Amino acid sequence: MDNNLVLIVEDEPTIARVLEGYLLRDGFRTVQASDGETALQHHALLKPDIVLLDVRIPKIDGFGVLAHLRQTSSTPVIMVTALADDIDRLSGLHLGADDYVVKPFNPQEVVARVKAVLRRTLGERNDAVRRFRTIEVDCTSYAAFVNRDGQRIALSLTLSEFRILAHMIRHPTQAFARADILDACMPESDALARTVDTHISNLRRKLEEIGETGFFPAIRGVGYRLYDPQ
Incomplete structure (x- = not known):
């Protein structure tokens, strides 16, 4: 899974930098977007292997971004949120997300989730x-x-x-x-x-x-x- 590109969609710079640091340390490449419009542009242009997608972001929220992605691609998506209402919506993953994590989180756990989702989706593609x-x-x-x-x-x-x-x-x-x-x-x-x-x-x-x-x-x-x- 080395060199897989992770699109980090997060409008809090500190959180984005922490996630980027941990992912880079584990051999991933990263690109960041701080709002939904930029996220969709990066996805269309760069074709990331997986998306870490915060729910509460400007312009187009995470649910809107996810809906668009599911209409156009099968890129794995891990949603990130801190709100109970969002957790209720995500708990069944009926929206098409592959996983979700809740703030505050352990960055190492997020990296582990990224690896697990990629392992599963890459396995599906190989078969x-x-x-x-x-x-x-x-x-x-x-x-x-x-x-x-x-x-x-x-x-x-x-x-x-x-x-x-x-x-x-x-x-x-x-x-x-x-x-x-x-x-x-x-x-x-x-x-x-x-x-x-x-x-x-x-x-x-x-x-x-x-x-x-x-x-x-x-x-x-x-x-x-x-x-x-x-």
């Missing part, structure tokens, strides 16, 4: 396209498709749904415990195991709507598998 039966998952573009009757039908998935599908398709007949799915797909979230039930239910419904049945059967006392071999 870019996964297929099972009619389902195809492209981990580079964060896209999933069903190929049937000569058609390639795109699945509209949330980030968490996509991660669960991409994780389970590697071992489609393996039984996955809810806790294992949480650890693998939402390690930065405070979500409870029952959240997995909701995501699985949504995935199953979206597949059934286009005629794909038999996916995501529940395994009593364990959790779920992608497909029952019987």
